[in-house]
Amino acid sequence: DVCIALPTAQIAVMGPEAAVNAVYSNKIEAIEDPKEKIAFVQAKHKEYKEEIDIYKMASELIIDEIVAPSDLRNVLADRFRFYSTKELPLPPKKHPVYPV
Numbered sequence: 254d255v256c257i258a259l260p261t262a263q264i265a266v267m268g269p270e271a272a273v274n275a276v277y278s279n280k281i282e283a284i285e286d287p288k289e290k291i292a293f294v295q296a297k298h299k300e301y302k303e304e305i306d307i308y309k310m311a312s313e314l315i316i317d318e319i320v321a322p323s324d325l326r327n328v329l330a331d332r333f334r335f336y337s338t339k340e341l342p343l344p345p346k347k348h349p350v351y352p353v
């Protein structure tokens with residue numbers, strides 16, 4: 254059962270396959286030997302799985318919540334609905350531009 258982590262900035266935490274491909278794509282393509290390429294990718298997957306723990310990240314408040322895939326659509330819709338009405342007041346202008 255896979256869960257999706259929702260970080261504060263709305264950037265999803267990637268799984269090992271996607272993360273390794275995104276970060277090391279140039280290095281993977283540069284390796285010519287197929288066996289060496291597979292070994293490199295497997296080593297990076299293992300490293301990722303050992304270092305990235307979404308439950309630990311949630312406990313350290315790096316991510317907001319962990320959502321089951323079946324609930325993801327509703328959670329995202331609720332978040333977008335909340336932020337659609339949010340207004341950010343602009344600071345007052347120090348030096349207004351007057352018409353010429």
